[in-house]
Structures are given as structure tokens and as C-alpha cells.
Amino acid sequence: MAEPKARLRVFRGTEEAGDFQTYDVETYPGMVVLDAIHDIQAKQSPDLAVRWNCKAGRCGSCSAEINGKPRLLCMTRMSAFPEGEPITVTPMRAFPIIKDLVTDVSWNFEMAKKIPPFKPRPRDADGHWRMQQMDIDRIQEFRKCIECFLCQDVCHVVRDHQKKEVFSGPRFLIHLATLDMHPLDTLDRRDMIKKDFGVGYCNITKCCTEVCPEHITITDNGIIPLKERVADDHYDPVRWLLRKFTGNPRPNKVPAQPTEAGKTADVSGTHRVDGGHGNKGKA
Structure with a gap:
């Protein structure tokens, strides 16, 4: 029995130029959108750029927009969307696009x-x-x-x-x-x-x-x-x-006086100048 499939429309390009490409992926129970993106990378477009790290909703790296709503790719179930309707995945619109789903934050x-x-x-x-x-x-x-x-x-x-x-x-x-x-x-x-x-x-x-x-x-x-x-x-x-x-x-x-950029250090241990995530995971 063939596995059910889902269709994704994924933005491909940079800040200067880009367009949507459509991909069909096989789905399985518990699958999240990040799994689908990884499936596309593995089987169809290895040059698809996406930022991610923990895949557990803890690092905040895989932020994107799914059907126009800002979400974490790793915390959005494929089953949350109606069967047969394409799922549109785009980069965060508020920040410059580096490539595909990766933005400059x-x-x-x-x-x-x-x-x-x-x-x-x-x-x-x-x-x-x-x-x-x-x-x-x-x-x-x-x-x-x-x-x-x-x-x-x-x-x-x-x-x-x-x-x-x-x-x-x-x-x-x-x-x-x-x-x-x-x-x-x-x-x-x-x-x-x-x-x-x-x-x-x-x-x-x-x-x-x-x-x-x-x-x-x-x-x-x-x-x-x-x-x-x-x-x-x-x-x-x-x-x-x-x-x-x-x-x-x-x-x-x-x-308080404005701090000089790059020279702050939070003694509370809860706030780092790099935002707490370094390079924000893999791209």
C-alpha cells in the first residue's frame, strides 16, 4: 500500500530573486513540516537551505512561515493541514532572505x-x-x-x-x-x-x-x-x-546608559549578546 503524499510549495531563491517550487513527499504518522523539508533535501533538492538545530522546539532555529503564519517547522504537524491542499512554506518576511528558508536575523x-x-x-x-x-x-x-x-x-x-x-x-x-x-x-x-x-x-x-x-x-x-x-x-x-x-x-x-555594542555581559546568566543560540543551528 502506497504511503499518503503531501504537496509542499517551498520558496526558493534569495533577496534579489526567487520563486516557488512544488514538491510531493510521502508522509507518515507524527511527521512535522521540518521532516518534509528534510525529505526534500534528501531525495529531490539537496541544495535547499533551511536553518535548524534541535528539532525539539527548544532552540528556535527553524522559524519560518507556513501558509502565511509564523511557526516553528519542527513543531508543526503535517496532520494539522487538510489532506490534498498544498502547504506553502516561506522564510520569515520581516528579515532579509539569505537563501531559500534562511533569513538574516x-x-x-x-x-x-x-x-x-x-x-x-x-x-x-x-x-x-x-x-x-x-x-x-x-x-x-x-x-x-x-x-x-x-x-x-x-x-x-x-x-x-x-x-x-x-x-x-x-x-x-x-x-x-x-x-x-x-x-x-x-x-x-x-x-x-x-x-x-x-x-x-x-x-x-x-x-x-x-x-x-x-x-x-x-x-x-x-x-x-x-x-x-x-x-x-x-x-x-x-x-x-x-x-x-x-x-x-x-x-x-x-x-541606565546605553551600552556600547558588543561589550555587554549579563551577570544573571540568562541573556547573551549573541541571543543565546550562537549561530542559531545548522543551515
């Missing part, structure tokens, strides 16, 4: 370098730090980010309006929210969040939350509270007076 790593790293207050007299569990629970979900950049890809400010020079995108607003909400951190990054990372450009459409493979509630739990905190500091009349007379509306925080 280096802008994200450059943006990461601009974030001043975690700077904790001194330890207590007994050598320990003490925090409330509720404060830890609030930021714990943000640390699940695998930096797949699907939220960056779907964000219309980055994708459609190309505001990369003034807007960091949801991934880095979440990282900034993690730092701002951390009970031990001593740096005040809110001026930078407003001016350099462009939090005001986000109009909370929640599309980033919808595509997150780690199910992080990016908008409601991260970006909206961050926008509220920035608005309090810059537009609350009492804080405005504090800023007017002291230069800092939050005296317990030291105003």
Missing part, C-alpha cells in the same frame, strides 16, 4: 547588545539576596523565551512599517520587562525603553502572543505593564515633579 542580536545588563543590589549582611515569591512568579514566564523571533516576524511595526531603527520589537520589550520587574535590579532603563527601544510604537494587537511557541503572554503580562510604568514616569504629575527637581522619578534606581 542578525539585527536581533545587535538590538540585544544595546540592553544594559542585569545589575543587582548588594547582598544582604548574611550574604544572601531575598525576594518575594510573587515577584519571581511574575517574570518567570518571560524566561521561557527561546528567541525564535516569531514574535518579531509577526509584529507589524517591524514587518510592515520597517521601524527597526526606532523599535526593538516584542522579544526585547519582554527582556526589558524582565529586568524592570526584577526585584533585585538597580538600573532605571525606562527612559531608554521609551526613547531607544520605542515602546510607544506597540499598539497591543497581541499578534506576538498568538504566535509564541512557548505560550508567553507577551502583550498582557509584559508589554502593557511596561507601557504603564513608562507612562507613569513620564506623564504622572507627581513623578514629573520628582523628575523636574531630582532628575530621577525613581530614587532607588540608577539611570
Whole structure:
């Protein structure tokens, strides 16, 4: 008995020129789209370029768009699509195409370098730090980010309006929210969040939350509270007076300065300047 087949329309080309090629692949139970791409590489087009690494939804390398929706190739089952209908696989549209399904995501790593790293207050007299569990629970979900950049890809400010020079995108607003909400951190990054990372450009459409493979509630739990905190500091009349007379509306925080690209090092151990994944897997 012949194995059932699926038809894939895969983008082939570069930033300058490209087109779709159609491939038929044999399917099997549990098959994911990345398996189908590997089948095409092995049997039909060995020069098909795709970035991948763990094939377990942990590295964030195999990000692409499937039928127009940003997804991880390794976490998208072939059985999720209607039989007989072609599955269209394209590179992330928000970033320049290197070849086929591989995009240049280096802008994200450059943006990461601009974030001043975690700077904790001194330890207590007994050598320990003490925090409330509720404060830890609030930021714990943000640390699940695998930096797949699907939220960056779907964000219309980055994708459609190309505001990369003034807007960091949801991934880095979440990282900034993690730092701002951390009970031990001593740096005040809110001026930078407003001016350099462009939090005001986000109009909370929640599309980033919808595509997150780690199910992080990016908008409601991260970006909206961050926008509220920035608005309090810059537009609350009492804080405005504090800023007017002291230069800092939050005296317990030291105003942060933009870091020099390439020279940041996060002592928290949760954020590397290369985004945490080095070369982002195999291409």
C-alpha cells in the first residue's frame, strides 16, 4: 500500500530573486513540516537551505512561515493541514532572505547588545539576596523565551512599517520587562525603553502572543505593564515633579546608559549578546 503524499510549495531563491517550487513527499504518522523539508533535501533538492538545530522546539532555529503564519517547522504537524491542499512554506518576511528558508536575523542580536545588563543590589549582611515569591512568579514566564523571533516576524511595526531603527520589537520589550520587574535590579532603563527601544510604537494587537511557541503572554503580562510604568514616569504629575527637581522619578534606581555594542555581559546568566543560540543551528 502506497504511503499518503503531501504537496509542499517551498520558496526558493534569495533577496534579489526567487520563486516557488512544488514538491510531493510521502508522509507518515507524527511527521512535522521540518521532516518534509528534510525529505526534500534528501531525495529531490539537496541544495535547499533551511536553518535548524534541535528539532525539539527548544532552540528556535527553524522559524519560518507556513501558509502565511509564523511557526516553528519542527513543531508543526503535517496532520494539522487538510489532506490534498498544498502547504506553502516561506522564510520569515520581516528579515532579509539569505537563501531559500534562511533569513538574516542578525539585527536581533545587535538590538540585544544595546540592553544594559542585569545589575543587582548588594547582598544582604548574611550574604544572601531575598525576594518575594510573587515577584519571581511574575517574570518567570518571560524566561521561557527561546528567541525564535516569531514574535518579531509577526509584529507589524517591524514587518510592515520597517521601524527597526526606532523599535526593538516584542522579544526585547519582554527582556526589558524582565529586568524592570526584577526585584533585585538597580538600573532605571525606562527612559531608554521609551526613547531607544520605542515602546510607544506597540499598539497591543497581541499578534506576538498568538504566535509564541512557548505560550508567553507577551502583550498582557509584559508589554502593557511596561507601557504603564513608562507612562507613569513620564506623564504622572507627581513623578514629573520628582523628575523636574531630582532628575530621577525613581530614587532607588540608577539611570541606565546605553551600552556600547558588543561589550555587554549579563551577570544573571540568562541573556547573551549573541541571543543565546550562537549561530542559531545548522543551515
